[in-house]
Amino acid sequence: xxxxxxxxxGIVESYVMGLANEEExxxxxxxxxxxxxxxxxxxxxxxxxxxxxxxxxxxxxxHLRNKVFTNLANGDDTREDR
Amino acid sequence: MLQKRDNQAxxxxxxxxxxxxxxxxxxxxxxxxxxxxxxxEVFVSIWRKMDSYDHVRxxxxxxxxxxxxxxAIDILRSRSYQQGRKNQITPENVDVETAGFTSQPDIxxxxxxxxxxxxxxxxxxLIELSYFRGYTHEEIAVLEGIPLGTVKTRIRxxxxxxxxxxx
Numbered sequence: 001x002x003x004x005x006x007x008x009x010g011i012v013e014s015y016v017m018g019l020a021n022e023e024e025x026x027x028x029x030x031x032x033x034x035x036x037x038x039x040x041x042x043x044x045x046x047x048x049x050x051x052x053x054x055x056x057x058x059x060x061x062x063h064l065r066n067k068v069f070t071n072l073a074n075g076d077d078t079r080e081d082r
Numbered sequence: 083m084l085q086k087r088d089n090q091a092x093x094x095x096x097x098x099x100x101x102x103x104x105x106x107x108x109x110x111x112x113x114x115x116x117x118x119x120x121x122x123e124v125f126v127s128i129w130r131k132m133d134s135y136d137h138v139r140x141x142x143x144x145x146x147x148x149x150x151x152x153x154a155i156d157i158l159r160s161r162s163y164q165q166g167r168k169n170q171i172t173p174e175n176v177d178v179e180t181a182g183f184t185s186q187p188d189i190x191x192x193x194x195x196x197x198x199x200x201x202x203x204x205x206x207x208l209i210e211l212s213y214f215r216g217y218t219h220e221e222i223a224v225l226e227g228i229p230l231g232t233v234k235t236r237i238r239x240x241x242x243x244x245x246x247x248x249x
Contacts, residue, residue: 010238013245016140018148019212019237021219029139042140048248050102050143056193057101058108060121065096068125072092 006031007041016045092129099143100125103150108187109195110154110214113167120157124150155216197247205240212237 014020015028032039103124108117128146135145157163189195198209211217211225219237223230 008242010242013241014238016144017213017241018151019241033138045245045248046141046144048245049147050141052197052248053102053106053143053147053193054099056105056196058105058187058192060100060104061114061118064118064122065100068096068122069089069092071122071126072129 001031003035003037007038012038012041012045016042016049092125095128096125099146102143102193103146105193106147106150107154109189109192110151110158112189114187116157116163117154120153121150124153127153151213152216155214159216194244197244200247201240201243205236205243208233208237209240209244 011020011024011028015025020028028038032042100121104117104121107120107124108114111117111120124146128149131149135142139145190199194213198206198213201209207226208222211222212219217225219230219233222228223233226233
């Protein structure tokens with residue numbers, strides 16, 4: 001398989017943005033383990049996406065922080081595997 | 083009960099990421115009240131699912147962003163939410179020029195929405211429907227009356243363009 005073409009196909013972005021279908025996801029995850037270049041491309045895109053998304057942050061209402069903490073503290077904190 | 087250490091870890095997560103997650107939720111819902119409810123749910127859900135996060139698959143932020151996006155789309159597409167909105171959004175009336183609906187903060191000028199606005203119209207509508215409204219490629223092909231292969235190619239091309247904007 002041509003790794004360079006695969007990386008240039010938009011699959012990396014599609015995977016990271018959550019738009020790949022199950023089959024594409026499984027293949028991508030498999031290939032990521034085998035090919036460092038694919039993993040590196042994914043990490044590079046994830047980094048720039050995170051940076052951009054954080055630049056576009058909007059402050060949620062201030063009272064929300066306490067509300068979330070209270071929810072979790074009131075026994076609503078059971079993690080699925082506990 | 084939250085342990086003290088958990089408390090600190092959660093505080094860190096919240097302080098670090100709530101703004102970016104709130105932003106994406108708001109870009110999808112364009113409703114500050116609904117977005118606040120979703121953000122709250124999202125953090126509880128992130129906390130609960132934390133042990134299923136697998137760093138091999140990607141960054142923590144990517145994982146959280148996708149949880150937030152899905153949660154917002156679930157609300158957007160829920161019947162009660164649709165009925166509660168003054169102007170129902172249906173795929174048929176997606177207007178790519180004004181796809182930000184009514185306004186609270188001007189979500190068209192925030193984050194990914196802003197970037198999508200730079201795409202050409204035939205790309206923009208597909209990212210709007212897939213990323214911001216949660217339609218599958220198959221559904222979009224039917225809605226837009228274009229072949230599935232074309233939907234996929236255009237979405238891929240649009241994403242590549244967005245990646246280049248991010249650089």
